[in-house]
Amino acid sequence: MSAIIELDRVSFRYPGATRDTLRNVCLTIEEGDFVAVIGGNGSGKTTLCKTFNGLVPHYWVGEFAGEATVAGVDTYDSSVAELSGTVGYVYQDFQNQLVRPRVRDEVEFGPMNFGMADFAERGEEAMEALGITHLADRFVWQLSGGQAHLTALASVLAMRPRVIVVDEPVAEVDPAGAHALYERLTQLNREHGITVVVIEHHAEFISQYAKSVVLMDDGAPVWHLPVAEAAARADELATHGIPAPQIIDACAALDVAGAPRTVAEAAALLRDAGAVPVGASSAVPAEAGEEAAEPARAVVTASSLSHGYRTVAGDLMPVLHELDLTVDAGDRIALVGGNGAGKSTLMRLLGGLQVPRGGTIVLDGVDTRSTSSARLADHAAYLFQRPEQMFLKDSIRADVRLHPAGRGRADADALVDHVLERVRLAPFADRDGRTLSGGQQRRATLAIGLAMSPALLLADEPTASLDVASRDSVIAMLEELSGTIAAAVVATHDMHLVAEWATRVIVLEQGRILADVTPRELFADDALLAQARLVPPQIVALGRALGLDPVPLSVAEWRDAVAPTRTEVHA
């Protein structure tokens, strides 16, 4: 193997910045490698990757020192256009990367701009390699997140690059989509020898797909190691904000050394070590609240709910069919199901943002047809998927204050202070929400919802596009806040959120309720998981592979479950 990217003492400072974003970076990436770049927020991961295609220093003109060579070309003497033939870049917010109306135009755009006569052939080839030929004539705004991501990838692939950089592929697509993308990247890497560089937070994807790992800290690589060695340094990763995959934590809890890459490997490793926990069922406490003495108050009731949308072609596309659902006080519901299953529609109807075409919804004693959505906002708070869509004012405080002050609550200011304190954002109260980090933005939207003092909190994908640490903090916060609101419904793809937070899971498929179960029941039902295309968290899968009953839903539960076994092993 020969090096395709070589950085020699590269430093870079953005114009106007007071310190270097990249500091003396020395890094070599071999051709054909599959590299994961990891590191905390602000460690310079993205800037590093932008030196590969010359955006740094040609587009971002700052102070550049050192030497960067890509495929034998010194990037300083080259141009973004020239380097783009070698290095393709897929952005984290890939939707904004799509600039043409239809998929085919989009994919052919690059080759066409460079005057390549075989642009059509290249486009066709790229779409075929990613299995999206059937989408060629779709408008880009019709695509689902996963499809749009593949289109963005195809559009850089059409340039036949030798290196592809993908910035946080998991951020904006569902887990099934993310796995599909990684499979495609692996295929490109294996069959076409394309070097792949991903910026990634999720240890489970890194250990499953990457060949080597670069850990960035404060503008410089700490090390560049093969993935097995990197995974073994779990503690070091944890200090840089990359918690170990659950299976590695699980092995550590049993003092079993090793860095399994998949659940099957972990199960085999634990069996070989003789550390298979048996008969630990008593260790997990029975779920509280399962045998409630009296029926709980219904917060929202939907009966024979039907709804649909008009399409561009003019026909009515049904989304929900004759659906019945009651949300009781105390419920923490996770609404799961693939894209297009009707999750968002159901939530919008429950919150009274829209009224159903058929059936009725009674929210907190009020028929949603009988009053305006603005009045219903006193009963239900709806948190949109992208936090910035909820930042309507120029500071977090003003945003949180908007609802209570508008309703003339005398204690509005005290309430705002209290809520901001609870989500630990008081120090940032006067900043515009858009300037906060991803996790802080989510907490700010939670604050907005809380200040509305709703009976029902509805949140659309509250943990999407967060790194693991921020995700855990949002889950913990949801957990803490459950006392304040009567019931919460969360639409999500995040099985960690389902496992660790929900008390009730509603599986939607094609507008019907496929199952209404507890998380434990969901993860024990293979047929249901397969039908809803859900992948349980690693710890659940591991617990099942080892025959634990009940299955642990979190690493903490795993520790409790295996605690008795652990003493046996060492006895």
Added chain:
Amino acid sequence: MSRKTRDVLSVEWVKLELIRTAYATRGGLFAKMDARMVIGWYLMLAVAPWLTHSFATIIALFVITAVSAALARVGPLVLGLFLFGFVTDFAYAFLAAWLFGGDAHTAIALIEINLKLASVSLASIAAFVSLDPEKLSTGLLALGAPELLAFGVSYGYRMMPILFEEFGIVFTGLRLRSAPGARGFLGLRALWRWGTYAVQAFYPIFLNTAKSVRTTVESLETRGFTANQGRDLRIARLSIGTLDVAVVATTAVAVVGAYALGAQVALG
């Protein structure tokens, strides 16, 4: 008060209609044509009404453009807006003329100028409803427009559904979270409130869009947009077929016929 889901005259409907119009999803006769020929066809009908004072010719031209609009399958929103504009424009001009001592002759003169305007409007509606963004931008390129303009046109179309979606969400947020109030006389107070929300919605939309455009600009750079060597390739994709020639020829004959009619029949 009882809320229900409406299929027409709702915000959702306006959005769908705009998308259908912009992306020419209804098809229609001119949607199958070469963009250059559509633009040429349009220019012919846009100029013709101004070269005559014959009332018969003007009426005939109006009929030609009205038939074209029907063949182009113009949607109800655009057609409705056009009719509304046409009728109110005439009514207000006539009212003004009448107040200042006008009579039936004034009305005829007003009808004449309004019919000319209407013909041109209908022709432009028919043409632009039939051009999807890619066609329009390639057509402009072929007619010598700068690359940046052609791209801007197609990118503008690309952004439209996104901005519409964004506006809808921000507007909903404002409506849900701001102080509710009475509807007022004829719903005027509600209308005023909604107007305020619409203006307030611009602040978040601007900032959210500005952030996303940064990625777009960078990505354009990496994909050789500024390298700008694709002009010939794009233009080479256009081709003029029999349909194009037939449509333009038929229209030309019809326009000549309209003038001939004007020479024969004297109206007004």
